[in-house]
Amino acid sequence: MTEQHRPHRDLAALQRRLTEFAAARRWEPYHTPKNLAAALSVEASELLEIFQWLTPEESARVMEDPGTAHRVEDEVADVLAYLLQFCAALGVDPLSALDAKIGRNEERFPAPGE
Amino acid sequence: MTEQHRPHRDLAALQRRLTEFAAARRWEPYHTPKNLAAALSVEASELLEIFQWLTPEESARVMEDPGTAHRVEDEVADVLAYLLQFCAALGVDPLSALDAKIGRNEERFPAPGE
Amino acid sequence: MTEQHRPHRDLAALQRRLTEFAAARRWEPYHTPKNLAAALSVEASELLEIFQWLTPEESARVMEDPGTAHRVEDEVADVLAYLLQFCAALGVDPLSALDAKIGRNEERFPAPGE
Amino acid sequence: MTEQHRPHRDLAALQRRLTEFAAARRWEPYHTPKNLAAALSVEASELLEIFQWLTPEESARVMEDPGTAHRVEDEVADVLAYLLQFCAALGVDPLSALDAKIGRNEERFPAPGE
Numbered sequence: 001m002t003e004q005h006r007p008h009r010d011l012a013a014l015q016r017r018l019t020e021f022a023a024a025r026r027w028e029p030y031h032t033p034k035n036l037a038a039a040l041s042v043e044a045s046e047l048l049e050i051f052q053w054l055t056p057e058e059s060a061r062v063m064e065d066p067g068t069a070h071r072v073e074d075e076v077a078d079v080l081a082y083l084l085q086f087c088a089a090l091g092v093d094p095l096s097a098l099d100a101k102i103g104r105n106e107e108r109f110p111a112p113g114e
Numbered sequence: 115m116t117e118q119h120r121p122h123r124d125l126a127a128l129q130r131r132l133t134e135f136a137a138a139r140r141w142e143p144y145h146t147p148k149n150l151a152a153a154l155s156v157e158a159s160e161l162l163e164i165f166q167w168l169t170p171e172e173s174a175r176v177m178e179d180p181g182t183a184h185r186v187e188d189e190v191a192d193v194l195a196y197l198l199q200f201c202a203a204l205g206v207d208p209l210s211a212l213d214a215k216i217g218r219n220e221e222r223f224p225a226p227g228e
Numbered sequence: 229m230t231e232q233h234r235p236h237r238d239l240a241a242l243q244r245r246l247t248e249f250a251a252a253r254r255w256e257p258y259h260t261p262k263n264l265a266a267a268l269s270v271e272a273s274e275l276l277e278i279f280q281w282l283t284p285e286e287s288a289r290v291m292e293d294p295g296t297a298h299r300v301e302d303e304v305a306d307v308l309a310y311l312l313q314f315c316a317a318l319g320v321d322p323l324s325a326l327d328a329k330i331g332r333n334e335e336r337f338p339a340p341g342e
Numbered sequence: 343m344t345e346q347h348r349p350h351r352d353l354a355a356l357q358r359r360l361t362e363f364a365a366a367r368r369w370e371p372y373h374t375p376k377n378l379a380a381a382l383s384v385e386a387s388e389l390l391e392i393f394q395w396l397t398p399e400e401s402a403r404v405m406e407d408p409g410t411a412h413r414v415e416d417e418v419a420d421v422l423a424y425l426l427q428f429c430a431a432l433g434v435d436p437l438s439a440l441d442a443k444i445g446r447n448e449e450r451f452p453a454p455g456e
Contacts, residue, residue: 014216018216021220025225026226030281032170032173033176037165037173041162041387042274042277044157044158044193045383047155048154048155051152051266052263052266054148056146056397060203076197076200077212078215079193083190083197089174090186091177092177092190094194095124097187098191098195099128100187101188101192102195109139111139144395152390156390156391156394159383160384160387162384242437242444246444249447253453261393261401262393262396265389266393268386268421269383269387269390272382276382276383279376287375287376288375291432300432300434304436304439307386311422311425312440314418317402318405322422325415326419326426329419330356330360330363330423339363340368
């Protein structure tokens with residue numbers, strides 16, 4: 001399937017939509033890297049809030065309740081949205097950054113038996 | 115360019131590498147959704163820590179210093195890594211979740227002039 | 229005014245009220261140190277949320293708006309409540325901990341002219 | 343025991359020491375309410391980090407290890423320090439705020455049998 005048929009599932013396309021969304025509403029002055037990092041942290045905490053009183057076992061079953069499942073997906077979307085906007089503001093490529101980090105971790109934490 | 119030529123830049127491929135990385139080290143028992151949400155929140159705060167005493171203007175220039183730029187990329191990678199592992203643990207598709215959220219926000223916050 | 233006339237303003241008395249409040253509602257099984265640390269972190273983020281899009285100057289004037297002032301006080305209360313409950317659960321004395329920390333910081337960051 | 347004999351254990355006295363500590367190092371320009379709220383949130387996450395991979399049972403035993411116990415006390419001190427500095431910057435009385443909040447919660451969550 002080409003990107004044309006699934007633009008919504010492409011990370012770069014989503015990042016562009018977020019940038020255009022903010023520009024159309026003139027939110028750019030608020031979107032300093034500092035503010036976006038704060039908003040990212042706040043949204044990550046809202047995701048954690050769903051789990052704060054749950055046992056480990058209960059936390060593995062949150063998607064069974066439709067209301068909680070929607071809340072989880074909504075907070076995941078917010079975290080990813082601010083991460084992408086933060087990266088756009090500073091010219092960071094999140095996929096390259098993660099690729100490099102996994103490489104470093106593979107050296108730092110050798111798998112048993114390797 | 116096909117995915118074959120840049121597997122490291124594909125979100126799903128990175129998510130698989132993270133899952134295999136954790137499995138090879140037998141870290142799965144620790145990777146409950148609750149613990150991954152906590153770790154995501156902690157990493158987002160480590161990203162914020164870089165900015166906490168900076169002015170808005172200084173925060174826009176953090177990539178000019180190579181040491182700070184590396185720290186930013188490292189924390190972005192950690193946030194994305196835990197977000198992808200959280201989504202893998204619960205079967206959430208982060209790109210679909212963000213696509214749906216942008217759609218809801220376009221209705222909730224109409225652009226001026228629309 | 230003596231302490232006898234204002235028991236509610238004493239940190240140890242507030243900590244006892246919180247412990248009794250949780251016990252009367254049988255919330256103790258949820259109040260593991262881990263869960264209380266997560267809740268503390270979530271409440272600190274809710275306080276930060278009030279400030280995330282404000283300029284430094286605007287952030288200094290939040291108490292001028294009665295609604296925002298109430299929200300700030302409410303989140304401060306939540307942060308302090310979970311900090312005190314966390315400390316009660318682990319037998320940590322927060323005032324002694326802070327006293328010791330200030331002492332260490334005075335050695336670590338000598339004041340100019342000292 | 344009068345306050346004179348235990349100045350270090352009094353919340354207001356600790357708050358004054360923190361204010362004087364920051365003033366002597368000319369840190370006040372950095373201590374906007376927004377920055378202090380961010381720093382408070384970062385420190386609360388550092389406390390959570392200690393617990394992120396622990397089971398509920400392990401989290402109840404962290405004070406048995408002297409190194410972890412010291413780390414817990416250190417992060418508790420940092421959280422309280424930034425909370426007190428935040429409150430000083432905005433003129434919020436944290437004890438009154440908590441007293442009022444407990445009162446509201448007693449009405450909102452009646453104890454069983456009341």
